[in-house]
Amino acid sequence: MGYLGSGVVPRPQGSGASMIVPYEAFPTTDGHLMIAAGSDALFVKACEALGLRDLVQDPRFADNPSRMKHRAALFERIAEVTRQEEGAALLGRLRRVGVPCSQILTIDQVVAEPQTEASGMLMGGEHPRIPDFRSVGLPITWDGARPPVVRVPSLVGEHTAEVLEWLGYGADEIRRLAGQGTVQVGEGT
Numbered sequence: 001m002g003y004l005g006s007g008v009v010p011r012p013q014g015s016g017a018s019m020i021v022p023y024e025a026f027p028t029t030d031g032h033l034m035i036a037a038g039s040d041a042l043f044v045k046a047c048e049a050l051g052l053r054d055l056v057q058d059p060r061f062a063d064n065p066s067r068m069k070h071r072a073a074l075f076e077r078i079a080e081v082t083r084q085e086e087g088a089a090l091l092g093r094l095r096r097v098g099v100p101c102s103q104i105l106t107i108d109q110v111v112a113e114p115q116t117e118a119s120g121m122l123m124g125g126e127h128p129r130i131p132d133f134r135s136v137g138l139p140i141t142w143d144g145a146r147p148p149v150v151r152v153p154s155l156v157g158e159h160t161a162e163v164l165e166w167l168g169y170g171a172d173e174i175r176r177l178a179g180q181g182t183v184q185v186g187e188g189t
Contacts, residue, residue, distance in 0.1 A: 021068050031106070043056075121139070161185050
């Protein structure tokens with residue numbers, strides 16, 4: 001819509017939102033923290049929580065249109081504070097005053113997160129070789145239930161012959177390709 005309204009082609013902006021500032025990921029000592037101060041009131045609260053009260057009085061940051069014009073300068077001032085602290089400490093301070101924020105988690109942290117378990121996104125399934133097999137479920141439900149895991153990942157070459165036969169290759173040609181090392185057939189090793 002921004003392009004259709006202005007004709008200006010947007011530039012890549014990383015994690016930031018084009019029309020709200022600050023609304024992006026800031027570096028911390030242990031990762032990144034997404035801060036979403038989507039209104040002037042939230043901007044004031046964020047500045048107070050971060051010990052940056054002087055920014056509230058700075059005319060470059062008086063309102064969102066002004067903050068958009070001076071995005072780089074504002075980012076750097078906020079990042080000067082955030083890059084010196086752990087994400088959890090910043091998260092606590094910002095949440096206490098009602099500023100939407102979240103740490104950006106690594107995949108191992110996402111898997112360990114209680115909300116991941118509660119969402120049912122990690123699903124077990126019958127697997128002939130992996131007793132505690134888990135997979136990422138579909139992000140949809142039907143009648144309140146997520147579709148189950150119906151097929152587990154194959155081993156290398158496990159279905160090669162079946163696929164090549166479907167494509168019209170004969171058994172002799174498949175053996176020849178496997179003998180040359182062009183394809184791997186059978187439960188790969």
